[in-house]
Amino acid sequence: MAIRIYNQSQINEMRKAGQLVAQAHAMLREYVVAGAVLLELDQRVEQFLRDHGATPSFKGHGGFPASTCISVNDVVCHGIPDKSRLSNGDIVSIDIGACLDGWHGDSCVTYAVGKLDSQSAKLMKVTEEAMWRGIAQARAGKTIGDIGAAMQEYTESQGFSVVREYTGHGIGRKMHETPPDVFNFGEWGKGLKLRAGMTLTIEPIVNIGSARTRLLRDGWTAKTADGSRSAQFEHQLAITTGDPEILTKL
Secondary structure, three states: OOOOOOOHHHHHHHHHHHHHHHHHHHHHHHHOOOOOEHHHHHHHHHHHHHHOOOEEOOOOHHHOOOOEEEEEOOEEEOOOOOOOEOOOOOEEEEEEEEEEOOEEEEEEEEEEOOOOOHHHHHHHHHHHHHHHHHHHOOOOOOEHHHHHHHHHHHHHHOOOEEOOOOOEEEOOOOOOEEEEEEOOOOOOOOOOEOOOOOEEEEOOEEEOOOOOEEEOOOOOOEEEOOOOOEEEOEEEEEOOOOOOEEOOOO
């Protein structure tokens, strides 16, 4: 399948969806506290998106049952929100996707719930920095391998590991447009060459322990194989000849 290249007018439309996702995260932040019910957080996001003329990209996507992916502590990604509650000291990754006027926006933030232990706090900081290092490589003429190598080298230098099975992706009229797959690991100069007009997500998932994961029986929820904590940060961006346009940053 060919890589999709979007013009500036189309990217501007995509940005509207990305900005709505960013606003949903800003709205949600005050509710991510000890005692919060995961399903209620999910419902709050869905209502916010619908109130702004959008639909949740994830709901029904491949059969996914919720509007958001909410992944607590050792859940790597694709956690299904239920009636369980957050506790002080938890970390929780909340992935939000919105479809607005036929264009998709997608971003994930890991939130701290109350006071964290030092290792969890470092995990969050390293994961977010890994994302920014990947984003710095996302420009025309660079490669998918450059993005992955930048994230992997930094993460491993800090004593953590990057998840292999789950990746960033192309995005636009569809939630997942592949190619490209945007790996969280890689080799400098290897892989698909980036071109201006490509739109994609960069979303490192970093574990305190082993990079290995296991999939639960629900077919969605992925956890760390060793029970260690995991964090994820994600932005959606458009490739240019200079710095990338970050579409999900307020």
